[in-house]
Amino acid sequence: xxxxxxxxxxxxxxxxxxxxxxxxxxxxxxxxxxxxxxxxxxxxxxxxxxxxxxxxxxxxxxxxxxxxxxxxxxxxxxxxxxxxxxxxxxxxxxxxxxxxxxxxxxxxxxxxxxxxxxxxxxxxxxxxxxxxxxxxxxxxxxxxxxxxxxxxxxxxxxxxxxxxxxxxxxxxxxxxxxxxxxxxxxxxxxxxxxxxxxxxxxxxxxxxxxxxxxxxxxxxx
Amino acid sequence: xxxxxxxxxxxxxxxxxxxxxxxxxxxxxxxxxxxxxxxxxxxxxxxxxxxxxxxxxxxxxxxxxxxxxxxxxxxxxxxxxxxxxxxxxxxxxxxxxxxxxxxxxxxxxxxxxxxxxxxxxxxxxxxxxxxxxxxxxxxxxxxxxxxxxxxxxxxxxxxxxxxxxxxxxxxxxxxxxxxxxxxxxxxxxxxxxxxxxxxxxxxxxxxxxxxxxxxxxxxxxxxxxxxxxxxxxxxxxxxxxxxxxxxxxxxxxxxxxxxxxx
Numbered sequence: 001x002x003x004x005x006x007x008x009x010x011x012x013x014x015x016x017x018x019x020x021x022x023x024x025x026x027x028x029x030x031x032x033x034x035x036x037x038x039x040x041x042x043x044x045x046x047x048x049x050x051x052x053x054x055x056x057x058x059x060x061x062x063x064x065x066x067x068x069x070x071x072x073x074x075x076x077x078x079x080x081x082x083x084x085x086x087x088x089x090x091x092x093x094x095x096x097x098x099x100x101x102x103x104x105x106x107x108x109x110x111x112x113x114x115x116x117x118x119x120x121x122x123x124x125x126x127x128x129x130x131x132x133x134x135x136x137x138x139x140x141x142x143x144x145x146x147x148x149x150x151x152x153x154x155x156x157x158x159x160x161x162x163x164x165x166x167x168x169x170x171x172x173x174x175x176x177x178x179x180x181x182x183x184x185x186x187x188x189x190x191x192x193x194x195x196x197x198x199x200x201x202x203x204x205x206x207x208x209x210x211x212x213x214x215x216x217x218x219x220x221x
Numbered sequence: 222x223x224x225x226x227x228x229x230x231x232x233x234x235x236x237x238x239x240x241x242x243x244x245x246x247x248x249x250x251x252x253x254x255x256x257x258x259x260x261x262x263x264x265x266x267x268x269x270x271x272x273x274x275x276x277x278x279x280x281x282x283x284x285x286x287x288x289x290x291x292x293x294x295x296x297x298x299x300x301x302x303x304x305x306x307x308x309x310x311x312x313x314x315x316x317x318x319x320x321x322x323x324x325x326x327x328x329x330x331x332x333x334x335x336x337x338x339x340x341x342x343x344x345x346x347x348x349x350x351x352x353x354x355x356x357x358x359x360x361x362x363x364x365x366x367x368x369x370x371x372x373x374x375x376x377x378x379x380x381x382x383x384x385x386x387x388x389x390x391x392x393x394x395x396x397x398x399x400x401x402x403x404x405x406x407x408x409x410x411x412x413x414x415x416x417x418x419x420x421x422x423x424x425x426x427x428x429x430x431x432x433x434x435x436x437x438x439x440x441x442x443x444x445x446x447x448x449x450x451x452x453x454x455x456x457x458x459x460x461x462x463x464x465x466x467x468x469x470x471x472x473x474x475x476x477x478x479x480x481x482x483x
Contacts, residue, residue, distance in 0.1 A: 120330035120389075123284050124344035124396060125320025127312055134347055139334050216334050217378025 003183040007190055010177050017173030018194055021159050024087075024169060025198075028094035029155050035095060036102025040140070041132050043107060061100035066158050069093045074165040090162040098155045105147045109140045142213035149206035153199050160195075170194055235298065237262045237400045237431040238283060243292035245278060245455075252278045253289065254455040260400065260433055260448075265426045267434045267442040270452035271478065276435045279452065280404050283433065284322040285315060296321045297399040320348055323393030327405040329385040331377040331392070337364065338373045341392045349396065356395070363391040367421050383414030387421055394425075401425070403434040439482045443467050451475050 007014075039058065043051050061069070073089040084092065113136060121131040141148070160171040174191040178184035213219055238260040245253040252275040260266050268276045281287040283294055285302040294301050301318045302310055310318070331340050341360035345351045351359075364370040367387040377385055386406055393401060403422065407415040419441050426432060426445050436442055442449060442463065449466040451459040451474075459466065459475050470476050 114330070116326060116328050116330040117332060119286055120324070120326060120332070122286060123319060123322070123324035124392070125316045125348040126344065127316045130347055134343065135332055139332075142334060216376045218333070
């Protein structure tokens with residue numbers, strides 16, 4: 001039996017690892033996206049006492065290697081009496097970490113948002129919340145689409161770090177197979193294939209979304 | 222309480238816009254000095270003056286996009302921005318009074334992610350709480366009125382400046398405002414597109430809309446106004462019907478201004 005056959009027989013392990021990775025990825029980027037949107041809203045002027053600490057927090061997260069954050073949440077939080085299992089601390093770490101990146105991407109676009117449009121919204125009787133949700137946020141998302149796509153790919157790859165806090169995801173599956181049968185090259189090639197395929201699918205989807213914004217003059221796909 | 226205090230509290234007349242003792246400065250430069258102006262229902266008032274005279278600021282105070290330091294503004298009898306004892310209005314209350322005005326900007330400021338129809342229905346649905354069905358029916362009428370019903374599904378980035386401004390006018394009208402405010406509506410347009418926008422505004426005046434228009438278009442001002450106001454360094458130095466204003470101005474300043482714009 002050659003190495004590839006061994007891996008083929010262990011395909012269930014890969015598959016369940018892959019499903020875990022996709023679940024973690026799906027949950028954490030959805031949460032991260034929401035966190036990014038909420039942070040952007042909280043950064044909208046007139047709340048300096050909230051905006052300052054929030055900026056510090058976002059910058060702090062961006063300076064922190066993801067691996068360390070994952071460690072902190074899994075091994076550090078129990079010291080504060082909060083005990084999350086590996087699965088949820090992994091999702092939590094990804095969500096907060098990438099949420100801060102999303103917030104930073106959005107903030108950059110918000111700085112160049114045409115003030116005239118905000119005035120038009122005010123003149124038409126919009127209050128802050130509705131204006132943000134209906135007029136500002138949709139445009140910010142369309143405008144930052146390519147950056148968001150990149151961030152999704154980073155987030156996907158960061159799920160692999162969760163192997164060190166014992167989450168049973170795709171990289172963990174490869175790790176365990178390569179350890180058991182000592183076939184690291186083949187096992188990791190399979191895993192690379194999975195990550196690659198998902199990245200390509202995401203890129204195609206993000207590109208398709210670009211047509212939607214291009215029609216509205218936001219970019220030229 | 223002083224006599225003047227009581228005077229300024231008195232409920233305004235049935236004017237669409239009543240501006241009392243309005244003053245405003247930017248960094249110690251007074252841009253509006255004790256301005257008083259009343260716009261009757263159905264009247265068209267154009268505000269003229271050289272750039273820096275404070276005319277745009279005056280217009281933007283009416284819907285509180287600029288906050289004056291002193292004075293009061295009533296829209297159809299309702300005070301905007303501050304309460305009678307001078308405190309700031311709640312955000313919600315301000316938005317509600319603002320919705321009684323419609324504003325058309327020099328730079329159009331359409332929302333680019335929405336098509337023409339949805340630009341017009343956005344505020345009626347999400348501010349006034351109209352049903353989508355009702356808002357769209359009204360929007361179709363208004364777009365017909367401004368000659369843009371053939372572009373209902375287009376996005377703003379595909380429109381010419383004149384078309385954008387006509388959509389912006391329909392968008393403001395959709396709020397069924399007590400007064401329409403125009404802030405140099407044709408200044409950003411190619412010369413050959415100015416006419417289509419002025420034409421729409423003329424039609425509106427014939428229909429009896431109350432309008433306050435800041436403009437540099439003299440012939441238009443003369444044709445459309447019930448009242449012309451001339452602003453100089455934040456003061457109204459002349460206010461008259463268009464015939465008197467353009468043929469027999471009272472001040473030397475206005476005479477000079479008109480000579481230069483002939």
